[in-house]
Each structure stands twice: as structure tokens, then as C-alpha cells.
Amino acid sequence: MKRTTIQDVAQAAGVSITTVSRVINNNYPVKASTRKKVEEAVDTLKFKPNLLARSLIQNSTKTVGILTPSIENLFFSEVIKGVDSILKEKGYTTFLCHTEGEATNEVEVIHSLVDRRVDGMVVLDPRKENVVSGYFEELAKRVPLLLVNGYAQGTGCSYVLNDGEGGARMALKYLITEGCKRIVFLRGKKSHSYDIKEEVYLEFMKAHGMESRILRIKDGNDIKTVEQAKEAVADYIRSGEKPDALLACNDWMAVGALSGAKSEGLLVPKDMRIIGFDNTIISMITEPKLSTVDQQMTKLGQLAGNRIYKMMTTKDIENQKTYLETRLMIRES
Amino acid sequence: MKRTTIQDVAQAAGVSITTVSRVINNNYPVKASTRKKVEEAVDTLKFKPNLLARSLIQNSTKTVGILTPSIENLFFSEVIKGVDSILKEKGYTTFLCHTEGEATNEVEVIHSLVDRRVDGMVVLDPRKENVVSGYFEELAKRVPLLLVNGYAQGTGCSYVLNDGEGGARMALKYLITEGCKRIVFLRGKKSHSYDIKEEVYLEFMKAHGMESRILRIKDGNDIKTVEQAKEAVADYIRSGEKPDALLACNDWMAVGALSGAKSEGLLVPKDMRIIGFDNTIISMITEPKLSTVDQQMTKLGQLAGNRIYKMMTTKDIENQKTYLETRLMIRES
């Protein structure tokens, strides 16, 4: 399975490899007749330049790695599509890798990408361990690196972030104006975005002299989220509590909460209001349709795409943090 | 940002690059003391071999490309995770690329991967155009290629496939034994898997002397599927029809169908039974829970992972087609 090289083309066209290279890259003047000969040879031999060799000498692979904790979460899918669309347009190929939300996997995958000399990396929802340990900060010195959402306190990295804080506050304010008094907060175990929202929630409830109540489920991103959220909410209601509103950290949880409330005979939104987070498609297929905080996922992705591009093409190393505002989508819950 | 090379390490350790290479790859005897010197130099210089250079000479990147039409479809996510888990274990890095279901994108992405010298490729639900045009058959001669599901008639390619045919037949048989008489079939526009199921449906209905009725919606994979399916089913019922069962080509459609039936006042499963396809998580979050045909997605992915591995490591070029059986999951619909 010997592949044809630039040598073969040169020989077939009766010119030197230099000339072939020039025709292919179209970066130096070549006589029209020569160019034609070369192009013909390229066609008949179906020559495709070996990008490994090219990358080796140019020190650039025109490749960007995208890391995500999960490919089952529609939130990430949308963001990824946003990043992708921008980078593709700029002539980059993107490779998607998933880490199952494990910090060790994250490091491992990153090493693999670095070893393969990607030109840059975008990490969605980076693991907090790797942020606080200074791993990313160190990494950012050696390769263009952009983090999207996730823990961002005092780190020397570039970020593009959703304003989850603002979103949570907006949702809570809305619930208050609607007359809700007993607002419950539903979150997964470990994610910085959950922490942020919880903080806002606690502070908000305290400021309004209301009692706070937090329900916790295991993960939050994986397949079991819905079932776990349902259980948690149903249990809570069964225990005699009478919540009149619930704020969930993402739409999967909200779906589960809805299901749990229904199963215990509560009517949504009459008895209990529910607001989710992300505005993914699933918030629209439930009955009633879920109100949610729109995080503008596509836009977030595009923002990230443009930013990493700038980082790769200029020497812009200053670590900038860009926040994207959120919007409240009131539907039927 | 000059990276440290094997040269630097050799110099620091006072040995030749050959020796350094031997220590790193651990493939030739090296005196213990020398090895130690080299390892220290590697550590202090934080040397990481350039995989591009290595791949160039070894003619292998230890990399596999996975193509999917969509990263929003939970069916594909599961399959991908299956493939991934196997290949990772074998020491390969996988790169995921998505094509938005466009045949032209598919070709483009494949070229990019080939140019980057991936050792193999797994294509989920390949576009029919590229199958019938012989594109894949041609490609398979130059690089280990495995297709998963999709049109497989008379092509010289290796396949791993779900037995959608058997699954559809199983579901229909079940509905009959449950006494259903007016069974409707719901499908999306273009996908070979839909075609297969439709064929079985038509043949089955004819054999049982029942009238067939097919509802068609636009795409089937994208975000609008649920809404479109709901509309289609609601319209159908409003037109005066009284279906007592519906077989949908995937779970998204089944969710929409359920919603449509409900909106027209039909009770599921009392008035009308619904069976979906795939057994994705969403089939479990509806009320009632959806019955569906389990396609064993993870297992399918693992099968694919093992198969492409064999193709890459041996010269096993015979194009084999492996079918994975489906199972009927009866829940509440």
C-alpha cells in the first residue's frame, strides 16, 4: 500500500519536487505550461500531500482539539457546533474528545493532543481539580488554550463563560414576582456551574428572608440524571414538604423534577413552578413545556471559536475572560 | 516557544540520540546507568517526543477517526462511547468528527482525516450517496474502513449493522398478538434504516391482510423531529382516522407521536399503542414510558471497535458484514 509522494509526481511530470510543491501551494510563480503538466500528474497519480510531513516542517497542524466532559449533553453539542463552524471557516480541522467528566482522562487526552501538535485547544467545562492545581495555567504557556465555563477564580487562563450567576438571579427574581415563597434548588454533585448557582440561590433566599432548601443528586450530566432528579423531588414531596417552585441546574434535572412532581400529584405550574437551565431541545418536548434559562449555546461556541483563532494566529497571550449574558425563557412551567 | 527535542536530551545526558530513543521506546537493551542518566534528562527537560515525526517514519499515527452525522442524537453518542472504549484500551486515540448528515461534508472530513494519516476510520450511518457511488468501496482499498449501519447492498465494504429488519418484525408481531388492527408507520425522510423498516412494515401488513398507512416527517435526527412527529400524528387523528398502534423509526419520533396522540385525546396504551426504536434515555422519561426496540448501542460500538482494530492490525481485507440482533423492550406504551 505504498502511497504516492511528491517525488513520484515530480518524476511523472519531469520536473523537480520544488516545482511540484510550488504548484500545489501556489505560492511562487510557475510557468503556465509547467503548472499544467504538474497538475495532470497530480490528478492521474491521485497525489495527496502528507500533512504529517508538512506539519513537521511548518510547525503547525491546522488542527484544534475540543474537549468535552460528555457527548450526551445537548448543551455541549450545541456549543461544539458553534466552535466548529467558526474554525472550519478559518481552515482548521477540529477533533472532538470526551473525558467522561474525569480529571485524569482530561489530562490524558490533553497530552495526546499536545503530542500530536494541535495548534490549539478548547476545553468545555474543565475539571476544577485541573484548574486549581495550576495545570491549565502551566499548559496555557505552551499552547493556545481556551476554557469554556468552569471554575475561573484567579487563574491565568483565557475563558469564555456563561453568566450563570446572572441567569440564576434572573430566574429567582421572576419566581418571587410570581409570588413563590418556598423555592427549592436542585443540583448535581460536582460542577462549578452548580456551585455558582447554589451560591446565588443561598444569598438570594437569605436576602428575601426565605428558607433555603437544596436537593442534591449524583452526577448531573449522565443518563441517570432524569431518574435521579425524579426520585429526589418525589421523595422530598412525599416527606410532607410543599414547595411552590424549583430551580434546576440544567434541563435534564428539570425534566426529572417535573416528572417527580407529577407523580406526587402536584400540578405544574399551578401548584409548583419549575425553571431549568440551558434551553436545550428537551425543555420543549415536555408537557407542559419547561421554562428555562437560555445560555445561548451556539453563540457561546462561536465566541470561543473566534477567540481561540485569535490566540493561535496572534501572540495575544493576555488571558482575557469574556462573559456571555443569559436570558430567561418563560414557557409553561 | 522552542520545544525540546531528542537532540537536547541526548546532549544533556551526554549520549547519542539513538540511545535516548531506545530508552524512551524501551525496545533495545541499554545499560542501567545510561538509562538512568537519560531518564533524568527527559524529566528535567520535560521532553515529549513529537508524534508527527514518529508517525512519519513509522507510517502509523495510532489514531482512528470516527464520523457521525450528528452529535445530538443519543443513539450515536452511545455507539461512539462503545467504539472509543475498545480503541482506547488498545492504545489508540480517537477523533470524532460530525458531518451534519451532509454527503459532501462526509467526503470532506474523510479527506482531512486521510491526509492526516489516521490508521483507520469508522463511519456511523454513512450517507447513501457515498455508498452507492462507490466512494466508500474505493476508499476502503486505501485505508481500513468500517461502516456502521446504513445502506449495505452489494458494496465491497466492511459493515457492522443493527438488524433493524428483525426488530421491526418483532415489534409488529407483538402488536398483532396484542390485538392491534390499524397499525401506522412513522418515518423520517432519508435514511436507509427507515427504508428497511418501511419495507418490513409493508410486507408484514400485506401478509396479514391489513391496510398499511405511512406517515412521513422531514428529517428524523434533528431538533425539530419531535414537533414534526407530533403534528403529523395529531393531523392524522384529526382527519378522522382511528389508529390503534404506531411504530416509529426512532425514539424522538415516538415521543412526538405520544404527544400528538395525547393532544387529540387518545389514551396510550389503552386507545393506541406506540413502539419506538433505539432504546435511548428519552424513551424512559415520557409518561407513560415508551416501549421500544433496543438496538444495543454500546455493544454495537464495541463490536465496531474490535472489528476496526482487527482490520488495522491484520491484513484482513475481506469485507465482512456483521449483524447485531435487536430486542424488544416492552414498557408502558
Next chain:
DNA sequence: TTGTACGCGTTATCAC
């Protein structure tokens, strides 16, 4: 306008 020769960072080959 074209060609020669070197270098990118590794591993493979063959001496010693």
C-alpha cells in the same frame, strides 16, 4: 522560472 540541497524530529539500519 526552475532546481539543488538542507532541515523538520524521529526511528531503523548497520557498523563498531
Next chain:
DNA sequence: GTGATAACGCGTACAA
């Protein structure tokens, strides 16, 4: 055990 040196396939000064 170890070290020169030639590959791998391509881009690009430099020379012609």
C-alpha cells in the same frame, strides 16, 4: 551496548 547515518515526505533558502 552504543553511536553514526540514512531514511520518512515535504517546504524553502539559495543558487543558477
